[in-house]
Amino acid sequence: MSQQTPNIPTPQAIRGTQDIFGADAEAFAFVVETFERVRKLYRFRRVEMPVFEKTAVFSRSLGETTDVVSKEMYSFEDRGGESLTLRPEFTAGIARAFITDGWQQYAPLKVATHGPLFRYERPQKGRYRQFHQLDAEVIGAAEPQADVELLVMADQLLKELGIADGVTLQLNTLGDGASRDAWRAALIEYFRAHAAELSEDSQDRLERNPLRILDSKDPRDKVFTAAAPKIDDYLSAEAQDFFGKVTSGLDAAGVSWTRAAALVRGLDYYRHTAFEFVTDRLGAQGTVLGGGRYDGLMEALGGPATPAVGWAAGIERLAMLVGDLPYSWPEIAVVAESREREIDALALISKYRRAGFSAEVFATGSPRKRYDKAQKSQPQVIISLDQRDGQKGNSFKCDRALYERMTEAQVIFDGFVHR
Incomplete structure (x- = not known):
């Protein structure tokens, strides 16, 4: 009597995750290897961060009302009843380590890392629920030279990956604390007058996060964002000087940039420089690298006031731009x-x-x-x-x-x- 093969279902990958193999894996590895080489040129120290942290690390740093915290985080209780979260980004964990592990003694501290992150988002081209990022941060440096160094490093990374053509650095300033507060108040007053005609998301953001309305993709909002108050009308002399030093530094380093007045960061601890490297080669998901200055984050986590700036880049998106690499034949x-x-x-x-x-x-x-x-x-x-x-x-x-x-x-x- 012949034996029958048991009817065992084939395991499927979890929705929003991916198995990386062949040419895709080679492109992925090429991105990571190039990043490691470039970060050494710029003398950034390698760090390894926990895959999960206490949930409060992210809820306090990202804001309880942001989409990431309210809708996208993978949080769970461990056996001791403590709420833990799979990291949705690197910056909060690095900031926590800076405060708790005595890294202040190395300030200004330049660190870099890469690895998997987790967000419950709708999977699409270049976006997964488990995804991977490169990350670079400068902590404890208030000078605009730190912003310039990070931007020049990012520009060199894209060039050494061979994908800089068709990628544009979009740059904006959010001003210092006083400038940002004045701009925020003006935006609330302006959008209140049109509240009934805004999208539901923008109506929800109006009082708590009005800057986010500026980067809304909803056609109902775009009618009003073009005429919204501009940050340049509220910049202090110090904020103008800071932004001028960033742009002149980029010019001196030969890094091309374009002003993007609508480019914002919604959380209150962001200051001064905000930037994105964007391309139209990936469809709607056009940002391949982005970041900014977050001088108020350490205080939000309960630490001392500490200036900082950083950026992150999706490895999958960079690998998609790299494309298929020549197969490595044996020597x-x-x-x-x-x-x-x-x-x-x-x-x-x-x-x-x-x-x-x-x-x-x-x-x-x-x-x-x-x-x-x-x-x-x-x-x-x-x-x-x-x-x-x-x-x-x-x-x-x-x-x-x-x-x-x-x-x-x-x-x-x-x-x-x-x-």
Whole structure:
């Protein structure tokens, strides 16, 4: 009696998550590797942050009434009854660590990290419920030079990824505290006069977060946002000077930018510089990197007043812009064309890898087909190990430039003949 295969359902990925493989994984890795190289050039220290924090870290930093806190956070009670949240962003956790772990002694502190984040959003192209970001922060620096350094670093990252063409840096100022408060009051007064005609979301934001109305995509709001009060009419002399130093610094560094007066950050602790690198190559989700100065965040978390500025970038979106990378063929292929030479092949391949060469061994399956399989992998060098009538034979086919590199590395083909 034949056995029947049990009817076991195939597990499916959780909606809004993704399995990354092949060309997508290579592009993802390329983004991370490039970020790590660039952050070292700018002397940013690597940090690793917990995947979950106390919920209060995010509710206090992001604001109880924001969409992220009220609708998108993955929060749960642990066995001790404490409310924890999977991190929806990096900045709050880094700010918490700065306060609680004694990082103040290193201020001004430049840190960078990357990893997975979690938000309950409607999945779409380039947006997932588990997604990944790069993050860079400068904490404890009040000078506009910190803003400039972060923006120049971001610009260099995009250029070294090869995706800077068609990406525009949009820049705005939110002013200092007094400037922002005056602008906020003027916006509330202006939008109150049109409250009945605004979208439901903007009516809800009117009193508590009026700046967010300015970046609304709802056509009902766009009718009124064009004529809304502008921050430039409320900037103090100090705020104008700060923004002028940021823009002149970018000009000196050769970073192109464009003014975006409607670019805002809704939370009260944001000050001065706000920015986004945007493209039309990703459809509606056009922002690939964004950030700003958040001089009031540490106080919101219960720490001392500490200026700070930072940015984040979605790895998936950057990888989509990078596109498919050329497949990485092995430099060296070692073939065991007889079963007696399989151990020799493994020993030889280890020697080449330790010398720094990318190498693949072909020592499984039909011995007659191994050489053909090696050729299909398009290596620069094919090394063949064979044994006939008890006699070992070693041969190679080699690209001249790689042969010279191998000679310099002292892994030349002693006892081999050219095939």
